[in-house]
Amino acid sequence: MGTIDRGIRVLLAVIVAVLYLADQITGLAALILGVIAVIFLVTSAIGFCPLYSLLKLSTVKKED
DSSP: OOOOHHHHHHHHHHHHHHHHTTTTOOOHHHHHHHHHHHHHHHHHHOOOOOHHHHHOOOOOOOOO
């Protein structure tokens, strides 16, 4: 997982947290977005996304 990809995932997780804490999202939407945010944080921390592996995707820059 590339650096930009990891940063975007963390940023999205932070946005979800802020929206939740500001009571802008509640109920089922908050639960679903919260789970996705946690997944984003975990995959960013370990630098690996199982879905990318299954789809054979990579966001790591290739050196020329």
